[in-house]
Amino acid sequence: MGIFCTLSLLLAVSALTSGFSNYRDRLPNGRAVPHPCKPNYLWHGVGHENALGGGVRNAFGLDFLRLGATWSVELCQLDSDGDGMTNGEELGDSQCTWTPGTLPPRISGITHPGICDPWEDAKCIGHNTWVQCDVSSFQCDALENEEVQNITFRFSPTSVPNTETNYFCMTFDLPDDDVYHLVANQPYIDNEQVMHHVILYGCDSDGETPPSIPTPKPCGMEAGGGCNSIIGLWAVGFAGACLNNKTGFKFGRGHFTRVKMEFHWNNPELKDDYVDSSGMTLYYTKNLRPTSAATLMVGQTFIEIAPLQPAVEVTGACKADCTRMLFTKPLYIIDSINHMHYLGIKQKVELYRNGSLVTHITNEDAYSYDSPVVNQHDPPIMVLPGDEIRTTCTFNSATRSATTYYGDGTSNEMCFAFMTVYPSDALPKTKSCIARQDKDICELYLGGGGGGSQPTCDLTKFSNMSDPDISRMWTAAYKDCTPFGACRPGCQQLWDQLKQDSCFQGNDLEALKDGFLLSKEGTYFLAAVSTCWPRTDCPKCQRCPEITNPNANNDNIVGDGGAGSLLPELVSMVTMLAVSLLYNRL
Template identity: 45%
Template sequence: MTNLVVITGLLALLVNDGCGFEYFQERIPNGDRVPHPCKPNYMWHGVGHRNSEGGVNRNEFGRDFKEAGFQWSRDLCMKDSDGDGLTNGQELGDPNCEWTRGQHPKVQTNITHPGVCGPWGSDTCRNRNSWISCDEKKLDCPAVNETDVRRVTLRLPPTAVPAKETSYFCMIFELPTDGDFHMVATQPVLDNRHVMHHILLFGCDESGETSSTPAPYECGMVPHPKCIYIIGTWTLGSPGDCMHSGAGFRIGRRGFRIAALQLHWNNPHEKATYSDSSGITLYYSAALRQFDAAMFAVGQEWIEIKPQSDNVTVTSVCPADCTSDMFKTNLYITRAINHMHYLGKSQKIELYRGGKKVRDITNDLSFNYDSPVIYKFEPPIEVLAGDEIRTTCVFQSKYNSETIYFGEGTADEMCYGFLTYYPRQNITIPFCTTWKSVARCRRHLPKFGGIVDGCKWRQLLDSKDPETLKLYGGIMSKCAGSQQTCEAECKSAVKEARSHVCLRGDIGDYIMWRQSKHAIGRQITSHLTKCYSADNLTADKLKRVNSSGGTIHKSLQLSKLVIGTPFLLLFRYSRR
């Protein structure tokens, strides 16, 4: 399950069965801010596991913590568990041993691990750190050794990593076209592990202009408007991917002939000295399997996690009236993976039929981004047209001082599920995500006629539409100069506008979010939220509406939040 033979949480708790408990991170200062010894730019986030040999990962701090009853105390604080000359309190940001559970530690920077002796390679620490191994788990996939399997490696040339926390770089490649092939496995080629966060390979639709690129380019979440079909993935904790024996991703003459490679670099210290040339190796065969495989994504594109919150639940539904139209035949899920970031606490994806739960597709009771659980199904899970797929993500932010939103950065959050299935369906956009309660499929499938909750939503985004011009024109003319005061005439215009079916509920929020992508739209959105709230809502509702409006504005001021996944995806494209 893990790819590091090392606990991926701070506390590999020393109970007899080797299980770790995520909630223990709350019982020590800075419990979710401890540096990972194998990945200098990453943190351990309070989850313990058995190692890959089935044994228990042990360290002296864990023993001392257990003896203290799994509680932070002055005695535990004053100990030097790892023997490197610093007390546990000094390493965890509580040098005076004053911290109590539920408080924010006074020191939240330069945190070190109280169970990892430093300097790492010194004579003093070598034996003390013998419990840690940073060896990676190897890909176990018999198909790669079959005699007819070929391989090709797609990777960036040595490229400077920008001195910023989050960067996406892409490069478009030509795939082998000297035959008809199924891709049966993928394996990462990792050059700079200090910055690599995830890799995606997108198959490209050649109906428009799509050609290989001579050099990498900064791309955001989407490498190219025509490259939206995920056919290869790698994320932290995964050794690679082995396809189901009955299906493969089609490449070559009758499949994808062009693919876009996307690398996500995480550089939280904004170093300017890093470079990287990572990529991915594809294993492919002319011995075709029975079915073409594809990947399908579900999840929520609106996330707002208030600081110091214990359980923030985010849900999304891929509804039955969408799957009945999207899936022309029954499909069979062979593989699934959850995707959140470091505030993720638990996640599950459930299959419903006729309003009744059929089964879990995934269920991570304790989610850990660094150790993803890859669910493989034999036999595959059958999904019928008209079934419903529900996604639930639970987050906690007890140590955060700011609200966290959906976004592409490691410090932002996501709530996605990625389902590999066969046979490949003729789905124009391969995901069924939601923005709040507004399902993307209902916005775009022809069967709904462009109407969501009675709203012709595209009309409200058309700057040339007469009704739209009249609606927004009244606000701009009557609210000019009343940004802060909301005079009576402005309130009246806003109230009239907000009575429009397209400016109510979640579809109204969605349209205002879309409008906020340009300067005039931001002015209109500001009036529609603030001036309407001031005259029509209770104090409690006013607070929530202003928060929502503020989120819309912030998401546009920070371009990384205007797009939307590991992972991932074409989310800028999905926002259409």
């Protein structure tokens, strides 16, 4: 995401779609109708032949319009597409009792009321000829240049676990005989039933090549292990990615020579017979472009969406003090893309200078997870040190019966934007500026943001896995500590060593906690090491508050510095209970 310039797949969301997208809220599960022949896609324009809405209506859309554009018993009991199931049965309201603003009786097993189903059934042959099941071919001018070379990296055939959300990683070595620019990439999707997205990270050597992962291995959704630079991505709805002719991602001699490819397999049916060997083709040239690119990530990691809400707004800011700290000089945005999951309905990224709005970097009033829109900026948008980048996401939870939080799974939510920027050396410290609640990454992790006590150490050192001491620290936490468990002797030894470091004392420890909580790996580390932190017995507290908000940081559960001060945060990352398997590096 955020590295794309031209994609033939991009579909302009029409004004009609924007104007009448609320019609989906007049139908039970109207925002959760699946595409009949594209796994992991939704059909947003339920009453139209166009999956995004607008234009010619399908059989269900005609009935919906004829009956007053509202959900009624008559519309519910019809079989608009003639497949033997009523519209209510297909949309999860077989008894025709649903009313807008309430949860449908059934929210799983939904089918399309305007398309004959099952797709392969004999009775449906000839009924669905208008349905488009193909993904448009990839178009990129750079591929026509005979100097452009290509290489394809694929996972070896791997069994997909029978769990809903799975992240697996594998590394590959790039050509290192010369200096190259990566200018495009194209996905190779082997099993579209489970493929959700692919992220390609460049592994920054810093004098030492990061460790190899020769076969697919469970991992987390984030950079790490020395591989921190996003240089490629595929997600549902993309045909490929193509940079403009002014920039490219540099690799090869004197630069990174290894990449880590991360898969997200989405297996909500919990099947145990899926196998996948997907990958990505990279296009590169030694005819270097004028500048080198980087990917900048912005957004918010604190998300709490109550059920049955038509619009919940979440905002994250990369503040002026933070861009002044992160950016060494002006940088230029050449393209940008929003990223939420299926509850996302609107998203915008705004650029402010001296408190005034300069421009919208993105502005989608009708966001579609299945049909991502790449915003191309020509001329590029200039961002100065001291500018503020503000991301705002709006979610609709009408189909949810429980609160939705931030997380890796498709059923969780995210609020990010990714931007291709140049020159790459304008971002020497970090290539993300995400927020947690009202604090940005500088305040949480880098000791910036102006005012307040500043950390006396460089907290970023804990992500440098090439440092032997840091590597031993992480290894010991995984080996000798049990998250949420008792303080083991080996873990106590680790904590006795760590607490001598100023980063694990006073205000620095608070900054460290906030920074680590931005990632799964960091959250796991805190859940492990905090088992040996000093505790205050609860009877000494004036009151033992209930844990009602897994995103909240209630520091009164136990005494200052105690492991319990992290408990609400850690509960929101309950998947950490399984991370001992997912992150087994030993």
